[in-house]
Amino acid sequence: xxxxxxxxxxATERFLRYVIIDTQSDPLSxxxxxxxxxxxxxxxxxxxxxxxxxxxxxxxxxxxxxxTIPANTAKADVPVICFCSHMDTSPDCSGRDVKPIIHQNYTxxxxxxxxxxTQVLRMKDHPDLKNQIGNDIITASGTTLLGADNxxxxxxxxxxxxxxxxxxxxxxxxxxxxxxxxxxxxxGVDKADVAKxxxxxxxxxxxxxxxxxxxxxxxxxxxxxxxxxxxxxxGFAKGKMESAIKIAGxxxxxxxxxxxxEGTEGMQGFVHPVDVSGHVETATIDFIIxxxxxxxxxxxxxxxxxxxxxxLQNFSNSTYTLDVKPQYRNMKNILAQHPQIVANxxxxxxxxxxEPKLCSIRGGTDGSRLSFMGLPTPNIFxxxxxxxxxxxxxxxxxxxxxxxxxxxxxxxxxxxxxx
Numbered sequence: 001x002x003x004x005x006x007x008x009x010x011a012t013e014r015f016l017r018y019v020i021i022d023t024q025s026d027p028l029s030x031x032x033x034x035x036x037x038x039x040x041x042x043x044x045x046x047x048x049x050x051x052x053x054x055x056x057x058x059x060x061x062x063x064x065x066x067x068t069i070p071a072n073t074a075k076a077d078v079p080v081i082c083f084c085s086h087m088d089t090s091p092d093c094s095g096r097d098v099k100p101i102i103h104q105n106y107t108x109x110x111x112x113x114x115x116x117x118t119q120v121l122r123m124k125d126h127p128d129l130k131n132q133i134g135n136d137i138i139t140a141s142g143t144t145l146l147g148a149d150n151x152x153x154x155x156x157x158x159x160x161x162x163x164x165x166x167x168x169x170x171x172x173x174x175x176x177x178x179x180x181x182x183x184x185x186x187x188g189v190d191k192a193d194v195a196k197x198x199x200x201x202x203x204x205x206x207x208x209x210x211x212x213x214x215x216x217x218x219x220x221x222x223x224x225x226x227x228x229x230x231x232x233x234x235g236f237a238k239g240k241m242e243s244a245i246k247i248a249g250x251x252x253x254x255x256x257x258x259x260x261x262e263g264t265e266g267m268q269g270f271v272h273p274v275d276v277s278g279h280v281e282t283a284t285i286d287f288i289i290x291x292x293x294x295x296x297x298x299x300x301x302x303x304x305x306x307x308x309x310x311x312l313q314n315f316s317n318s319t320y321t322l323d324v325k326p327q328y329r330n331m332k333n334i335l336a337q338h339p340q341i342v343a344n345x346x347x348x349x350x351x352x353x354x355e356p357k358l359c360s361i362r363g364g365t366d367g368s369r370l371s372f373m374g375l376p377t378p379n380i381f382x383x384x385x386x387x388x389x390x391x392x393x394x395x396x397x398x399x400x401x402x403x404x405x406x407x408x409x410x411x412x413x414x415x416x417x418x419x
Contacts, residue, residue: 004169010162011399015138015155016100017044019147024095025088025182032191033063033088033181041087041154045179048158053165054177062191063087065179069164071172078173078414079200083160083406084366084377085153086183086206089145090388099141102396106137111393113142119390126393128209128385136396148384148394153205154179156382156399160406172410178202180366184388186327188366194373201341203409204367207381210398211354214379215335215342217361217368218269218290220327221297223304225251229318231281242315244283248276252285254307259300267292267360271300292330292360328364331371331378338376344416345380348409352401380405 021041026034033039042059049057049067057067065087071078089095103111106129111121119142123129129137140146157177164170176197180188183206207214229244252273257263264270269291276285289300301324308320335342342358349356367377383398 003167005167007163007167007403009159009400009403011155011159011403012138012396014048014158015151015394015399018151018155019098019100019140022096022098023088023147024091025185027091027185032187034185034187035088038063038088038181042179042181045087045154045158049161049177052162054161057177060193063181064192065177066193066196067161067177069161069172069175069177071174072168073171073173073414075173075414080174080176080198081410081413082176082178082197082199082202082375083157084178084180084202084204084370085157085382086150086180086188086366087154088181088184089147089149089151090184092388093145093390094143095145095147098144098147100146101139101141103137103139106132106135106395108133111137111139113139113390116142116390121391121393126385126391131210132395132397135398137393138396139393140390142390145389146392146394148382148392149387150183150206150382150384152384152394152399153382153402156205156402156406159403163403163407164410170407170411171414173414175410183366186364189369189373192370192373194370194375197375199375201338202367202370202375202377203345204365204377204379205382205402205406206365206384207379208383208385210381210383210401211349212357212359212381213342213345213349214359214361214365216292216332217328217330217364218292219294219297219330220364221289221301221324222327223287223289223301223322223324225285225287225304225308226321226323227251227278227283227285227308227318228320229281229283229315241280242318243280244278244318245280247311247315247318248278248283248285250311251307252276254311255303259303269293269296269300271303288327289324290362294329328368329372331368331376334371334376335378340416341376342378344412345378345409347412348405349380351408351412352404354401
């Protein structure tokens with residue numbers, strides 16, 4: 001579709017405003033949101049949505065932003081769809097005092113980040129840069145992450161809202177907007193009100209390369225291994241002490257490399273120790289277990305048990321317990337029941353001038369859990385790259401393509417309804 005007047009994109013200017021707000025989440029905090037500073041961005045988004053003309057925009061006590069764009073079509077049966085991105089940034093790298101830089105007309109040369117010149121974006125390390133020649137690349141200055149994950153998605157949805165209000169030729173049904181806190185620590189939809197959203201389908205805008213759409217995630221469990229050793233005075237410990245700390249180290253060392261994150265790729269799952277704590281008498285290892293096939297999670301948990309039991313054969317007085325709890329499941333199981341949701345997303349990407357590519361995520365998104373909460377939610381690209389690190393980047397042009405994709409998706413759903 002050719003719009004009545006050219007789109008005046010606002011995603012970049014919005015993105016530059018959003019990334020300077022520190023919204024890092026905290027996995028050790030029991031509150032929701034885990035950090036109150038996430039609400040700083042939420043309040044700004046509500047203010048901007050109200051200024052656009054979306055009158056019901058609001059921030060709730062848990063840090064979620066909700067808004068509704070009314071339908072502008074005469075068709076009465078257009079399904080309600082929702083667009084979702086998360087406001088928090090990863091705890092893995094500082095998000096404080098972010099200084100975004102626009103590197104205009106990228107030539108393919110190395111991008112040296114000025115505040116830490118050891119941080120260099122090289123095409124060999126970031127293969128998608130080969131698709132960005134002539135584009136404008138946004139990075140941070142070298143001492144922080146950028147926050148493109150997922151403030152690029154936030155900015156793109158906000159820009160799409162602006163375009164929908166100002167381009168009435170874009171016919172659409174009711175559009176819901178959801179911005180979440182704490183996605184990076186696995187709590188992004190803990191208190192999301194799916195009934196308030198009341199949509200048939202949702203799309204997270206939180207993916208990588210332009211043109212990509214993701215309909216499959218890992219299934220995920222968490223596991224806690226507790227080792228009960230034998231403590232004794234170290235001066236008189238011979239033949240008595242069985243150190244839980246050393247047992248923990250031996251168990252970790254016994255895990256197969258080919259089942260580790262650093263030893264797997266593609267559709268392979270893994271077992272990953274993410275935290276170790278304790279003392280001589282008791283030690284704890286926290287694991288994350290991931291696989292695209294849910295039944296393999298049980299197999300992977302047995303790998304931990306086998307490692308523990310093998311090591312403990314040499315420590316006859318020590319014991320262990322393993323507690324495995326589900327975290328999220330592969331959203332493909334739900335999306336397969338509603339094929340038009342993914343099909344419409346692929347069509348929108350195509351109409352925005354790209355070759356759509358259906359991918360799997362070696363991870364999870366808010367969409368993983370939303371899908372199992374009754375809101376089927378695949379993931380569409382936002383253009384973000386090198387997540388959670390100082391070399392994170394996004395291109396201006398990819399953000400514009402994401403905005404166009406959102407707009408076309410609204411129209412595809414409207415066109416598919418019955419007059």
